[in-house]
Amino acid sequence: SYELTQPPSVSVSPGQTARITCSGDALPKKFAYWYQQKSGRAPVLVIFEDNKRPSGIPERFSGSSSGTMATLSISAAQVDDEADYYCFSTDGRGDLRVFGRGTKLTVL
Amino acid sequence: QVQLQESGPGLVKPSQSLALTCTVSGGSITSGDFYWSWVRQPPGKGLEWLGYISYIGTTHYNPSLKSRITISIDTSKNQFSLKLNSVTAADTAVYYCARETVTIYFDHWGQGALVTVSS
Numbered sequence: 001s002y003e004l005t006q007p008p009s010v011s012v013s014p015g016q017t018a019r020i021t022c023s024g025d026a027l028p029k030k031f032a033y034w035y036q037q038k039s040g041r042a043p044v045l046v047i048f049e050d051n052k053r054p055s056g057i058p059e060r061f062s063g064s065s066s067g068t069m070a071t072l073s074i075s076a077a078q079v080d081d082e083a084d085y086y087c088f089s090t091d092g093r094g095d096l097r098v099f100g101r102g103t104k105l106t107v108l
Numbered sequence: 109q110v111q112l113q114e115s116g117p118g119l120v121k122p123s124q125s126l127a128l129t130c131t132v133s134g135g136s137i138t139s140g141d142f143y144w145s146w147v148r149q150p151p152g153k154g155l156e157w158l159g160y161i162s163y164i165g166t167t168h169y170n171p172s173l174k175s176r177i178t179i180s181i182d183t184s185k186n187q188f189s190l191k192l193n194s195v196t197a198a199d200t201a202v203y204y205c206a207r208e209t210v211t212i213y214f215d216h217w218g219q220g221a222l223v224t225v226s227s
Contacts, residue, residue: 035155042218048213086155096170099156
């Protein structure tokens with residue numbers, strides 16, 4: 001099996017930059033994707049292919065990847081950004097799709 | 109705008125089969141550019157990818173479920189379906205259907221359907 005490891009929680013004050021990490025052995029050769037999920041809602045893609053932002057996602061959301069770690073950054077974090085964030089990728093062969101366990105972002 | 113909607117029983121007895129259908133509207137399920145996927149989320153827990161099917165019926169499943177899961181497609185109805193056999197309480201979850209692009213991300217999701225496994 002393959003795992004992506006995320007911190008269970010991250011907390012920042014409004015206006016600060018939140019950084020959520022995701023580590024996985026295959027990340028040097030496989031893209032990372034990030035989903036935002038608010039309570040009771042379906043996930044929403046906020047970053048794809050490590051650092052690309054879908055249309056409609058604020059520029060405050062950015063992604064990066066280096067070695068076995070991908071990072072989602074949210075600059076000038078707002079209370080509305082409070083959500084669970086999941087990284088997503090595939091194993092080295094590209095067969096198995098895997099979500100990280102999720103990181104709860106608190107902005108207060 | 110593509111929309112997906114899950115439907116099926118909300119309560120299943122242990123050892124029985126769970127069956128859900130996803131109806132796709134606003135676009136054709138026969139587009140070759142997408143895979144049609146299932147993802148689930150147990151209450152209070154994280155997301156788990158279950159598997160996908162292409163419009164020609166090619167399937168790929170999460171190995172952790174491979175012996176119990178079947179995903180099928182009905183192009184005439186613009187629907188795809190999930191069947192999970194021999195369910196236990198651990199299969200209680202919100203089940204989402206989703207469209208996966210060729211670049212391996214889910215760009216459209218259903219609203220989710222809660223399925224509870226209980227006698």
